[in-house]
Amino acid sequence: FLIIKLLIPKVIRVYRGQSIEYEIRKKNSGFLISNLTKYLENVIVNSIDVFTAVSKLEKKKILKYYNKKVDIFPNAVLLDKINKTSKKGFPKKFILYAGSYDYPPNKEAIDILIKKVMPRVIKNDDRIKLVLTGGPKVYENEEFVINLGVVQKKTLIDLYKSCICLPVPIFEAYGSRIKIIEALMLGTVVLSTSKGIEGLDYDKRSITPIVTNHISEFSKIILKISKNKIFKQNAIKDKKIYFKKYGMKNQTEIFYFKLLGSVI
Secondary structure (H helix, E strand, O other): OHHHHHHOOOOOOEEEOOOOHHHHHHHHOOHHHHHHHHHHHHHHHHHOOEEEEOOHHHHHHHHHHHOOOOEEOOOOEOOOOOOOOOOOOOOOEEEEEEOOOOOHHHHHHHHHHHHHHHHHHHHHOOOEEEEEEOOOOOOOOOOOEEEEEOOOHHHHHHHHHHOOOEEEOOOOOOOOOHHHHHHHHOOOOEEEOOOOOOOOOOOOOOOOOEEOOOHHHHHHHHHHHHHOOHHHHHHHHHHHHHHHHHEHHHHHHHHHHHHHHHHO
């Protein structure tokens, strides 16, 4: 960034942030790496022309750590034109978790689903399966698990639209989750912890998404969603709201004109 400014002095440098890198390193790296990260992140935040955060929460954290007021450019998704959903090869009833098992927060969430949530679900309805995407393929010996590994985007979209719900039992997270944004934009019923849905703007008065921090409630809620169409109907009704909030085209236009206003 410094070299670019030296070579092209009139250029406006924009850093589109996702999460606070220092928080990730503080949790997952040693003292030296985490503090080096904090120093370098501070340099970037305070020397860049436009630094952005994905949510009000991240904006507050940047002010706290680096004493800098920044703009918000939320995580957004560009979804291609969605054709008719294909359910070919899918189980009749399933919940979906999308995310690599190699990423610690995903690993914890998948382990919770396998060991704590699904046993209670299949005890009441053994037709319900857990579909995993993202790789590597784990828990393949479990009868209720279908691990598809890495899938094409079209297949993932079909899975979002066909599943009972997207359960997200996450307790460690940074920024906002693309998987939840995609699901909300596609009319998927989302069941999440408050940490999982952190940073996203949603109507807390609506019956979807469903937010609870009690893992013991996940199985009961999944069974309830599978039996009552009102949850899916509500999620489909609200998807236009989330397309407006988190559609990449819309958010890029908003940010572009905000940027123009700040430099003209």
